[in-house]
Amino acid sequence: MQNRILLVEDDEELRQLLARYLTGQGFTVREAANGRDGLSLAAENHCDIVVLDIMLPDINGLEVLRQLRAQTHLPVVLLTARGDETDRIVGFEVGADDYIPKPCNPRELVARLQAILRRVAWDQATDVDASREYGDLRVEPVQRRIFQNDEPLDLTATEYEVLQVLLAHIGSVVRKTDLMQWALGRRLASHDRTLDMHISNLRRKLGGDDSPRIETVRGLGYSFRGGV
Amino acid sequence: MQNRILLVEDDEELRQLLARYLTGQGFTVREAANGRDGLSLAAENHCDIVVLDIMLPDINGLEVLRQLRAQTHLPVVLLTARGDETDRIVGFEVGADDYIPKPCNPRELVARLQAILRRVAWDQATDVDASREYGDLRVEPVQRRIFQNDEPLDLTATEYEVLQVLLAHIGSVVRKTDLMQWALGRRLASHDRTLDMHISNLRRKLGGDDSPRIETVRGLGYSFRGGV
DNA sequence: TTGCGCTTTACACAACCTTTACACCGTTCT
DNA sequence: AGAACGGTGTAAAGGTTGTGTAAAGCGCAA
Secondary structure: OEEEEEEEOOOHHHHHHHHHHHOOOOOOEEOOOHHHHHHHHHHHHHOOEEEOOOOOOOOOOHHHHHHHOOOOOOOOOEEEEEOOOHHHHHHHHHOOEEEEEOOHHHHHHHHHHHHHHHHHHHHHHHHOOOOEOOOOOEEEEEOEEEOOOHHHHHOHHHHHHHHHHHHHHOOOOEEHHHHHHHHHHOOOOOOOOOHHHHHHHHHHOOOOOOOOOOEOOOOOEEEOOOOO | OOOOOEEOOOOHHHHHHHHHHHHOOOEEEEEOOOHHHHHHHHHHOOOOOOEEEEOOOOOOOHHHHHHHHHHHHHEEEEEEEEOOOOHHHHHHHHOOOEEEEOOHHHHHHHHHHHHHHHHHHHHOOOOOOOOOOOEEEEEOOOOOOEOOEEOOOOOOOOHHHHHHHHHHHHOOEEHHHHHHHHOOOOOOOOOHHHHHEEEHHHHHOOOOOOOOEEEEEEOOEEEEEOOO
């Protein structure tokens, strides 16, 4: 389970406290002290969940949430002043996934974050359009792009299909005939070298010349080396 | 979120299998074995989404869909024979919300149903007349105008529709056939270059010649690349 | 009619899938 | 061991398809 957090909180002391605690709990934390920075960090850096204070010096947290929601379904947890029902209700309407009253108990925060991440992971496991991560690679089906360390790879349509199939079966061997059928949509003819060419081009674009990411299994097919 | 399903499927075994699985996933399922029963159940009982087989013993599923559409906007998912492009296209025209090839994976079915219900809930919560912001662009549906850095763009009616659709799906690839349907309101014919022309004109009006705002995804369609 | 905007036509071009060719390598056969 | 064979890597050429856009055509409203 991924667990990269974007923490948007203007109170220096509280932010550092939370950041330290969350890091200790195995999260990767990226920090922003105001709404503007938060939005641009969310746009630039891929993260899995946002912890968002409502009271911010520049843009109101709810406005930040609204702008995030205009583009993504990134889960967002709001930090609200205790007892402020209004913010809570507006926050849910705009699409917050949870809220936590301030001052908050770090352990409770972690518990809620993990609950949300669990739920999201479940949703994604059953969603064909959900983005999928494989080590440093990330497949974004709606964008029809594959990212390597958050940099989009410049792939053709066919290369995207081939790589996406290999990643979907990461660690195991995909037979050439199957790969052909699934990615190119036709049977593998006897002297057809098309697939080999796509693999060759993919290897070049993926880099890592020393140890090729796509392994050849002679007589069978190819396999994307998985970390597992 | 509501989740009452009307399942119209004549194959007794498949219907019971799906009904059991959907019930287990928290849906309330009402079953019909043919088109006539399906239509009357839809009329009598309020439900949130319809799963509709195309091959039915009495009325063709597409005809059922047409009759449903004559009265409501109830979301409908079609079960189509795998690979039958014709049904898919006709179904899309008549107003199906999604189609699933048969035999279908129940988990995928559930995922798609939930995606549609989420979208419908989202649509209902979203005011279609509300202005929307995407970076330096702002869509004003009431005025039917789009502003760039608060300067109105001089767009024709069709150009407005095309750009508005692209922005509504910012960051993801919009297929040419879909863009044609949604913005121009008709099917994309085989040698129809109309859409390309509108895109070309839009690019000129949007400026930014160095890095075009509207990206071509060869063989698929176009994508307005957003900050995400 | 003119003017405007949508559509079609036409052509050039770029993208990219496929084929060809040859070098290389592991395996098997003699 | 050496030869023969078939699978693989990849550069380069070939050919097809999709796309960009200028320009002409068309339909409609003023």
